[in-house]
Amino acid sequence: MTSGKSENIFDNIQRLPVNFEEHKFNDWIVKYTKSHILHSQCNTSHHCKENPHDVCQYCLYNNTLELPHLPEMVFPNNVLTVKHDSGVQFEFNALDALKPVKNSSMALKVAYADVWKESRDPNFLEEKFKPFDWTFSTDYKGTVSGDVVVTQTEERIDIEKLKQKEKILFYHELMLFEDELHDNGIASCTVKIRVMPSSFFILLRYFLRVDNVMVRVNDTRVYHEFNTNHILREYTSRESGFRDIKLPLPMFGDPNLLSPHLPLRNAINEKFTFKIKSEQTKQEIDNKVDDPHTEGATSNKMEEM
């Protein structure tokens, strides 16, 4: 593990929040940036009109997404990337996460209309039933680039292996967007990464709770064992009406606890295969031995991350 460019600059300024880190783990560079939320208006409208290809972030989001409004909190600079020597890259960012949000259909209205109507006053109802998905539901699975072959796979991420005690070399969590649905619940999208000596694991999660109506958890898990030439990506969408699951109320606030109880609605299992650099790497795979369990920071306390 080597330190990022930020370290030298910030060595003497301990209190400054870290908003950038870059580390190399084997053939991978793991990097994140983070910063303030998206401004609520354009402050350079003249410039943005004159230069459509060099607009501010507010205009970029509004022009790209064409939604009636954005989530209350959007973090345009919160970006996680993992990049392999071969050029293959997995990136997680808020703009791409919001692109799948539908600006015309209203799936929730159909599925949970009765419960929804019972629990809302008519004024709120009317406002909320504008023809776009105000839950910001997304099936975003990350932004993949580079020379990679994608196939459906029967292989699964070895969750038991992830639960084993293994030293955590790096951990970080980023919020991509969040909206409190006018105090009627929450819609949030977060991404977490942890890197261990043998592998890295990323969990991208969209979580929706419409109070007293329904909950939805869309998870994307990305897993790579170092010195192999592939990445496994598992997407699951789980969802339930409040009435269909009998659980203590506090559990509805915690997607980690809630998720295992929600019926699976959709699952996509993919394998991303890429070229590894040298014969030497292949040799290493053949000779690979499991890393002994290590004391110190361990992963068993973070089963869901």
Ligand SMILES: [Zn+2]
């Ligand atoms: Zn602008």
